Amino acid sequence: MGVGELLAIKVGTEKGVTSIILSGELDLATTPMLNASLGSLASDGDGVIVLDLQNLSFMDLSGLRALLQAKERCDPNGPGLVVMGASPTVRRLFEVTGTEFLLGDESTLRTLRRLVGESKARTAERSGATHSDPRR
Secondary structure: OOOOOOOEEEEEEEOOEEEEEEEEEEOOOOHHHHHHHHHHHHHHOOOEEEEEEEEEEEEOHHHHHHHHHHHHHHOOOOOOEEEEOOOHHHHHHHHHHOOHHHEOOHHHHHHHHHHHOHHHHHHHHHOOOOOOOOOO
């Protein structure tokens, strides 16, 4: 990805689950785009938002801050935002900042299977969209 690579955001909804797929770079310049997308969805308050970071090539602290704020807005009464699929590069930011709790795990995958059906959840699992911490 080149310097100044824009963030692409793809949004889709099925069975009460809104999927947001991010591609490119989530940084100081592109975080407002994500905040705008998440802001309108979080205010709806219905269903679950799955934020897929699999195609995100870079994320800085401003992007992480946006995710933390989104989690706070979406989860006042339960799991409203699930973050999945962080690449090794992006996952490293979560690790060094102690924010790995944002990343979905195997129990998240089971919940998604119930919500959107077995086949889509298996596709997400094959694509590496879940985080399983081997230290647990």
